Amino acid sequence: MQLTKSKNVTAALATATCALLGVTPTVDAQESVWEMDTALLYYGETDRVTAVEGVFAAKKDFGDEHIFSAKLVLDTLTGASATGAVPQESVQTFTRPSGNGQYQINASDTPLDDTFKDTRVQLEGQWTQPLWQDYKVSSGLHLSKEYDYLSLAVNGSLAKDFNQKNTTVSAGVSLAFDTIDPEGGRPVAFSQMVIDQGQFANEEAYRTAFGETRQSGSDDKTIVDLLFGVTQVISRKMLMQFNYGYSVSEGYHTDPFKVLSVVNEQGQTQSLLYENRPDKRARHSVYWQTKYASSLGVSDVSYRFATDDWDINSHTIDTRFRINLSNNTYIQPHFRYYQQSAADLYRPFLMEGNELPKHASADYRLGEMTAYTLGFKYGMTMASGNELAFRLEYYQQNPKNSGVTAPGILQQQNLYPSLNAIIAQVSYSF
Amino acid sequence: MTNKLTKIIGLVLALQLVGCASLGVKPWERDILAKKEMALDAEGIDLGLDDHIYFSKEATSGGRAFAGGGCGCN
Structure with missing residues (x-):
């Protein structure tokens, strides 16, 4: 009894x-349906890159937490990207990366290469399931393909629950293999840009000179990522996550489209050299995230510190605060702050007559900068249970001088221009 | 400076983890934690799109998830 x-x-x-x-x-779980998440994102920079990205993700629980998820991403990118060259007091002429044709940049304008046009397809699949009591295993595949770049990756992770599932410890590894085969070939490190200004007897002579600055064939890069995490339930309303990540990449890290201006004492450009980056980079990161539910909604705060052997240290704070306006609508302000120090190989320009460093890049993305994102999201759950959301954000990057004295006319030029972008997104889940 | 900061962060994390044993809730107290918006990756699509933007525009990636392979993004 x-x-x-x-x-x-x-x-x-x-x-x-x-x-x-x-x-x-369990019985019902076996009858679960596919959950679909779709989104369309617009990313537009003032006078530079415009990208449109579509996402279609599907997820299904095949019973007993045996979950399969897949994602398809399509994006298209057009516009102009900073080449790394410095602005001048007069019009500058550059050879396109393909070697086919030239473009000119007006006096005092930041040199941008406006020939960027690419379409990318990304495919992902992930399988997660319980392994034995309190253990969960997950493995996945990732593929990203664009015209001149292919990235293939596999990942696997193992998680164990402790303390009545209040603590979860996980360890994961990801192996990626990237191949790059840029239009016009990869430039020879620190070779000088060949610019046809009438000095060549004919097209063939120009082609021969251009060809001497190029390496044949494609190049590649392998990336090994290790990620260790602890997720902890703090209270009925609060949980936290801590991650430590280690990533090491070996191979071709150079951006084949970036150059450095070699200037004289007066700051006038004498030549343009293709950049050269090290063939190895090791990175460490720590990440902390907290979610807290209050009577108003849910706050989500995260902080990331990252450091690497190129001497780049960065701090990222990301906050989202979901405020429930009613039972089926919410508004979510978003604020993100990012700050990075300059890589040791970063040079906004090179001085004529000085010995070439072993590695150098004038890519502003390796320089000192701060950036912030400010925006909000509005979401609604419809009578059918489907969710529709709109997101609008403003992103600004402010590159900074990390202590380099500009010679002559460069003092009157803006060597560290800000970049502004609008991010707009529509999401629909059903 | 960096080493000092890393040590401080490491110490804070270690102290947090030591305290974990007494933290948590009973299974029947998970009503709020079970809400969709309380999942750490509640907005997986947005986070994935953001990762792609910032991967292309900044020198740091990963942390929340694998830094992973990439793209030739400009």
């Missing part, structure tokens, strides 16, 4: 727990 009672209590508790957890009993 006692035993029966006890069984009933256990069963009732189990049912109540399932209801509280929002967990569907």
